[in-house]
Amino acid sequence: MPSSEKLALEAGLVALKQENYYAAITQLVPLANILDQSNACLQAQVGLVMAYAHTGETDQAIAWCNNLIESDNSQVQEWAKRALDHLIKREKRLESQKKSNYAKLTQQQAKISRKIKSQTALSNAKFNISRDGKTTEKKNINWRQARRAKVWQPLRKYNFISSRLLALATFMVLFAVLVAMVESVMILTNQILDKFPYVSPLPFLYNSPSSFILVLLLFLLGLSPWLLDWILTEFYQQKPLAKDNLYNYSREAVRVTQRTCQMRHWPIPELKILPMTAPMMFTYGNLPRTARIVVSQGLLEQLNNDEIATIYGLALGQIRRWDFGIMSLAFLVTLPIYKLYQQASIWGNKSENSLWIWTTTAVANLSYGIWCLITGIILLNSRFRVYASDRHAAEITGNPNGLIRALLKISIGIADDIKTKQQTSWELESVNILAPVDVKQSLCLGSVIENLRWESFLMWESSNPYRQWFTINSSHPLMGDRLQRLCQIARHWHLEPELYFITPELLQVKPQSFLLQIAPWLGIPSGLILAGLFWLSWQTAYTTHVVNLKWIYDDWSFITGFLMIGFSVGTLMRINSFFPEINQHNLHNDQQALKLLIDPSVLPIDSISVRLVGKLIGRPGIGNSLSQDLILQTNLGLVKLHHIPWLSPSAHPQKWIGRQVTVTGWLRRGATPWIDIQTLETQTGNIINSPHPIWSTVLAVVAQAWGAYIMLTAQSITG
Structure with a gap:
């Protein structure tokens, strides 16, 4: 054992x-x-x-x-x-x-509201009739229904200085990236014009766009509430949510909103609703008096009265932060770019013209890449504000356990929505940066609960000592960390928590495994150190008249060469451990895969070779040409798939979406569990290979060759 x-x-x-x-x-x-x-x-x-x-x-x-x-x-x-x-x-x-106790119930108890009874039964019912009359299947989850605080002490005052500095830094980075992108387009345009006869470069394109972009960003920041109102109404069918309608779903949400705004001397935020079946909430605006709180119909349908109130408390916690306007600005900038990606994908999928298909594919992939780049700028800001908002929601409602249930139910709802639609909907992905729960994290978390207890799955996210390193590209902190903090608040108020997190004793995570995991990135600072030693050695040799290599200190581009070589060496060191050989003797099944997901000591490099059968789901056609939405629906739940396509269009798995497939690859545990595909096979015997080890090797060789070329070129130029 x-x-x-x-x-x-x-x-x-x-x-x-x-x-x-x-x-x-x-x-x-x-x-x-x-x-x-x-x-x-x-x-x-x-x-x-x-x-x-x-x-x-x-x-x-x-x-x-x-x-x-x-x-x-x-x-x-x-x-x-x-x-x-x-x-x-x-x-x-x-x-x-x-039965005996039931017979003794008083007449007053028999007159309890039917609405309260139905809400209490929601968490244990197998089937439920939703408010639109449809029958929906409910997961058989035994919620502990841990109680809330009746009287509680305020939590320690939160320090907002760091959040303000982070918001300012986020704005500056967003400004710098937009300037660099616009300058690149301007320079490229003039270079193209210079190649054509009878056409001259445009002089104004040589001017810096910094002032224009700064004014534009400030203009968008000031008008963001109304511009987002128009975009969300026009493209997402957003509508006002009357206070009476919200009152029918959650009286407490109305009371919490009114009480908090009265205490802070804010006007009541405008309440909005989206006709989305997935549970969703986000806020936007630039000041508390221009704030909007948006929820989906699915959130109101799937959460109980007190849980809805905690989500509105979370929204009010976002509004009070200084980064509220910056997040809304970033949302306003990214939303049209994402809509361009969506529309180009739809147009290309409807066309049969090859030239038009290639054009729309290029536009879709370029706009998706730009959307990812700009979204990446605000990831750190997004993660920190989630922690603070959770804390605020618990404090103003006295119900950290209700917020725990709400966040978990949102994860379940998102996973169910993806299973129902057989893809990640455009709406879900585009608003994910402002959502209370990350869509990618919800894939496995919201679907694996049929096979595991919450605490078992979340143990990695709350106890692995290196877990935070794997959230660098995530818009939200790990759910395990968030819920553990809420459980600590519950204990602080002498409440039994909804979840019981146990930190395993003698948790053995080898430091060398982590160092090997990040070896490519460790190669970069290592290359910088080697460059410094190299310069120091030749500088000493030059001073002592042993060797005269003047190019070492005349051209500093050799540092870039060392950085590229360091990255290459780190990548090559990791390849064999990251992609161990797969054969029939080391393939694992569903139960063994489940065992990896609950092991708190593993890292992504500690993968297991799996062969899983399931249904391939995801976005069809051009919208998935970068394999950004490939998911395997198995008996375990939903698992994210990573695929690197070959240059041939026939090597793309989009055409098999909706079919039963067998996936062989490396299952890894990270912030989002995923499988690096080796092969993907249909029931008819068609096979697609995903060359992860090959492309890693190619990347390492190219980086090394590039680094050597830079150093040799620098020497020849200055020699």
């Missing part, structure tokens, strides 16, 4: 002995789910029966008893039969008591 499983089993049994039943469940569920009939697995299942019995979750205890009865171990079978008999008798006794 691996040491990590042994430690988890020991920790679970110790927690069970200490009557810390929820902690025991968190530790034992991953082992029990392995289902390999080993002693550790059977011990874990026996422990779960006892833990669930003590927490009152009798249905779960009975389910594990039935599983143990099928065991090959006769002693375990006998114990399970006795335990099952005891549980069934206790269940009948409790039912009898419930």
Whole structure:
């Protein structure tokens, strides 16, 4: 038995002995789910029966008893039969008591609002009739329904200085990037004009666009609320949300909004609604008095009264921050670019003209790349404001547990929406930067809950010591970190938390694995250090008249050469470990893949070779020509796929979207679990290869050749 499983089993049994039943469940569920009939697995299942019995979750205890009865171990079978008999008798006794208590209910209790009853039943119902009359299937999730605070002390005052500095830095970087992009277009335009006869370059294109772009950004910042109103109304069917309509869904949300605005002397923000089935919320504006709070119909339908209130509390927390206007400005800049990507994809998919298809593909891919670049500028700002907004929502509602349930239900709703539509909708991706939950993180998190407990899946996100390094390209912090902070607030107010996070003892994460993981990026500073030593050596040699290499200090471009070579060496060092050989003997199945997802000690480089069967879903056609929306829908849940296409159009998997496929590749655990594809095969035998190791090698060789060329060119020029 691996040491990590042994430690988890020991920790679970110790927690069970200490009557810390929820902690025991968190530790034992991953082992029990392995289902390999080993002693550790059977011990874990026996422990779960006892833990669930003590927490009152009798249905779960009975389910594990039935599983143990099928065991090959006769002693375990006998114990399970006795335990099952005891549980069934206790269940009948409790039912009898419930009937007796029901008969004693007073007339006043019988007049409780039907709306409150339906909301209470929402979390445990298998099927539910939504407000539009449709029957929707609900996941059978046992929420703890941990209570909220009735009286609570304010949290420590938040320091806004860092957020203001970060907002200013974000604006400056956005300005600098836009200036660089516009200058590049201007220079390229004049270079093209200079090549044509009878045409001269345009003199005004040689002028710096800095002043114009600065004025334009300030202009957009001032008009952002009204410009976004128009865009969202025209292209997203945004409509005003009457206060009475919100009151029908959540009375508390109305009260929280009114009370908070009154305390801060703000006008009530304009309330808006989008006709989206996925649960979504975002805010925009430039000042509290021009703020808008937008929610989707799906959010109002899928969350309970108190959970909706916490999301509105989160929105009010965003409005009070200085980066509120900067985030709205970035949203205003990126939204038209994303709509260009969307529209070019739609036009190209409808056309049969080859030239038009190639043109729209180029426009779509270029606009998507620009959208990613500008969105990347505000990622750090986005992550920090989420932490502060969570804290504010918990403080003004006194309900951190309600916010935990709300965030998890939003993740489930996003995953369900993607499964229903068989792709990530344009609307979801375009507003993701302002959403309360990241769409990519929700893929696995919101769908794997059918196979795991929340705490098991989130253990990596709350305890892996290197986890923050893998959120650099994420718009939101890790959900495990966010929920753990909310649980700490609940404990601070002497509340039982909705989730029980346990930090595994003796968590073994090898530092050398992390260093190997980031080897390509470590090669860059290493190259800089080598360049400095190289310069110092030749400077000493020149001073002592040993060697005269004047180019070393006449042309500093040799530093760039060292940086490229350092990156190349780091990439080559990592390739074999990052892409280990895949063969029939080391392929893993669904259950073993599930085991990787709950292991808090792994890094993306600690991948396992998997062969998973599922349905390929994602955006069809040109909108997915960069493979940005490839997802495998499996029995485990939704898993993001990374594919590097060959130059041939026939090597793109978009044409197989909607089909059953078999994916072989490397499953990795990061902020978003994903599979680097090696091969993708259909039921008819068609195969697409994804050359991840080849392209990594090509990238390393090109970087090394480029670095050597820079150094040799510098020497020849100045020699």
